[in-house]
Amino acid sequence: MHSTGTLRIQDLTAEERAVYATLKPERLPEHVAIIMDGNGRWAGQRSLKRFLGHQQGAKTVQQVTETAARIGLPWLTLYAFSLENNLRRPKSEVSFLMRLLKSYLENNVQRMLDNNVRLKYIGRTHELPDEVQEKMRWAEQATARNTGTTLTLALNYGGRSELVDAFRGLAVEMKQKHINPDHITEEDIHRHLYTAHMPDPDLLIRTSGEMRLSNYLLWQVAYTEIFVTERLWPDFRGLHLLEAIADFQLRERRYGGLGEGSGAVDEEAERAKIAAV
Ligand code: FPP
Numbered sequence: 001m002h003s004t005g006t007l008r009i010q011d012l013t014a015e016e017r018a019v020y021a022t023l024k025p026e027r028l029p030e031h032v033a034i035i036m037d038g039n040g041r042w043a044g045q046r047s048l049k050r051f052l053g054h055q056q057g058a059k060t061v062q063q064v065t066e067t068a069a070r071i072g073l074p075w076l077t078l079y080a081f082s083l084e085n086n087l088r089r090p091k092s093e094v095s096f097l098m099r100l101l102k103s104y105l106e107n108n109v110q111r112m113l114d115n116n117v118r119l120k121y122i123g124r125t126h127e128l129p130d131e132v133q134e135k136m137r138w139a140e141q142a143t144a145r146n147t148g149t150t151l152t153l154a155l156n157y158g159g160r161s162e163l164v165d166a167f168r169g170l171a172v173e174m175k176q177k178h179i180n181p182d183h184i185t186e187e188d189i190h191r192h193l194y195t196a197h198m199p200d201p202d203l204l205i206r207t208s209g210e211m212r213l214s215n216y217l218l219w220q221v222a223y224t225e226i227f228v229t230e231r232l233w234p235d236f237r238g239l240h241l242l243e244a245i246a247d248f249q250l251r252e253r254r255y256g257g258l259g260e261g262s263g264a265v266d267e268e269a270e271r272a273k274i275a276a277v
Contacts (some may be wrong), residue, residue, distance in 0.1 A: 038208030038232030067238025124156030
């Protein structure tokens with residue numbers, strides 16, 4: 001299923017429209033996930049405090065989301081705050097990120113409504129400060145009826161802890177329904193993930209050059225195409241999202257099969273001919 005939102009190509013910038021014109025509309029990804037990295041380095045390069053990099057990063061979140069909404073991307077999932085960020089960053093930085101998230105939601109819900117964007121979250125969000133959770137619920141409810149892009153913020157998220165939570169949920173279900181472990185399927189695990197309601201990402205973008213998954217959507221990225229750019233997150237724009245999609249469209253996705261142009265079909269025909277002799 002592709003987006004139920006309306007395309008607003010006319011609202012793209014001229015540069016974005018030029019890249020969009022090169023895309024094959026029938027091969028747009030359904031789900032793009034992004035590891036937003038490099039806020040600290042962006043600030044460091046300008047001799048600014050790290051928090052100014054995060055502040056600029058929050059502006060980028062909104063700009064990229066609006067481009068995604070204009071091209072009718074159904075799902076955009078951003079790694080905004082990891083479990084590891086929560087545990088390993090100085091308390092002052094964590095509390096700044098929490099305040100930034102609150103003010104981001106306060107200041108951008110109207111723009112989400114204007115762009116038909118629905119907000120959702122994944123992660124152990126119940127461990128976040130109460131006032132942050134309240135603001136999150138408010139923003140989610142305010143945008144719940146939007147039908148365009150679903151922007152999912154991964155907050156206090158870790159891929160392994162998501163799997164732990166999924167297995168816990170599945171274990172409870174198995175006990176209640178007396179399910180034999182031999183009957184567990186991949187679909188059963190999928191049903192218990194935070195992302196049960198969405199397709200797996202087609203494209204994962206990571207900014208600032210690091211070649212790591214950093215515990216992001218570990219189950220879901222099994223067949224995802226990965227695009228790494230040196231660009232730091234605060235410098236990333238909708239234009240770069242479109243460029244990443246253009247690159248994605250050049251890839252051949254094989255899902256463990258042989259794919260087109262492998263000669264597999266010709267070989268099959270050859271074998272049939274030999275067998276017929
Ligand atoms: C990495 O930069 C980014 C994060 C810690 C999380 C992303 C946060 C934002 C984009 C801002 C807030 C988001 C919202 C939704 C309000 P880094 O500090 O790891 O950069 P570095 O590796 O250069 O130090």
